[in-house]
Amino acid sequence: MLEARNLAKHYSGVPAVEDVSFTIAPGEILGYLGPNGSGKSTTVKMITGLLQPSHGQILLDGVSLDADPINYKRRLGYVPEEPQLYSFLSGREYLQLAGRLRELPQPTLDRRIDSLLELFGLSAARYSALASYSKGMRQKILLAGALLHNPDLIVLDEPFSGLDVTTSQVLKALLKDLAQAGKIILYSSHVLEVVERVATRVIILHKGRIVADGSVADLRSMMTLPSLEQIFTQLVHQDDSGRTASAILDTITDRHD
Numbered sequence: 001m002l003e004a005r006n007l008a009k010h011y012s013g014v015p016a017v018e019d020v021s022f023t024i025a026p027g028e029i030l031g032y033l034g035p036n037g038s039g040k041s042t043t044v045k046m047i048t049g050l051l052q053p054s055h056g057q058i059l060l061d062g063v064s065l066d067a068d069p070i071n072y073k074r075r076l077g078y079v080p081e082e083p084q085l086y087s088f089l090s091g092r093e094y095l096q097l098a099g100r101l102r103e104l105p106q107p108t109l110d111r112r113i114d115s116l117l118e119l120f121g122l123s124a125a126r127y128s129a130l131a132s133y134s135k136g137m138r139q140k141i142l143l144a145g146a147l148l149h150n151p152d153l154i155v156l157d158e159p160f161s162g163l164d165v166t167t168s169q170v171l172k173a174l175l176k177d178l179a180q181a182g183k184i185i186l187y188s189s190h191v192l193e194v195v196e197r198v199a200t201r202v203i204i205l206h207k208g209r210i211v212a213d214g215s216v217a218d219l220r221s222m223m224t225l226p227s228l229e230q231i232f233t234q235l236v237h238q239d240d241s242g243r244t245a246s247a248i249l250d251t252i253t254d255r256h257d
């Protein structure tokens, strides 16, 4: 069980995340949603141990991240929103590096790497430098690297970014299978349509605070709105998108009322 307890993060005194608490049980996929700047990546970075919270605690199976960061990170697989890959390494070398950092035995690592490269359709490019990979290919390598050591806690920040239709379908099915295998999954995204189909529970964040927490079905009945997109729009009081688009066009064409 992952528990985020009263998490807060302030940048130079300005709050980015305030009093965020949630738990994710094994087998659950928590969809973490919010508009730009609402604090999703800040939360994800705290959960992955990359950012120290200003307040609050993160616990995995009752043990605080601060108390045993090495064991916490051993159990974590993370797909970041902005990949920082060593562009001079080949895909295979990157996965070898990731697996060795995880201290996987070499025969296990070799077997898993060959199989994952094949399954993600990257076998032909396995010896090519990551610099030559497309955005989607880099995303697949990141996914493979995050899952290689069979982590208990999987944190994904916009994991579908750049993936083609077939790979997206595979990833959706894979997330469900991972949940069934008892993994704890936090999935941060803007793509409501996918979250709706994949997440077992959804949290909606607005200006650093949780404004909704429940299953998609609960949120639908609570809000009496048919889609997550409408619930999301209503909860975060977004401006009318058609009006904003039209105002942008007016600005660049100097069209005034």
Ligand SMILES: Nc1ncnc2c1ncn2[C@@H]1O[C@H](COP(=O)(O)OP(=O)(O)OP(=O)(O)O)[C@@H](O)[C@H]1O
Residues within 6 Å of the ligand: 011, 015, 016, 034, 035, 036, 037, 038, 039, 040, 041, 042, 043
């Ligand atoms: N390193 C930083 N220094 C100062 N402020 C920051 C920093 N990182 C984020 N912020 C601020 O914290 C707030 C939350 O940002 P965050 O990146 O967590 O949002 P987000 O929900 O992930 O946004 P997006 O959907 O655009 O990726 C924003 O107001 C942002 O400007």
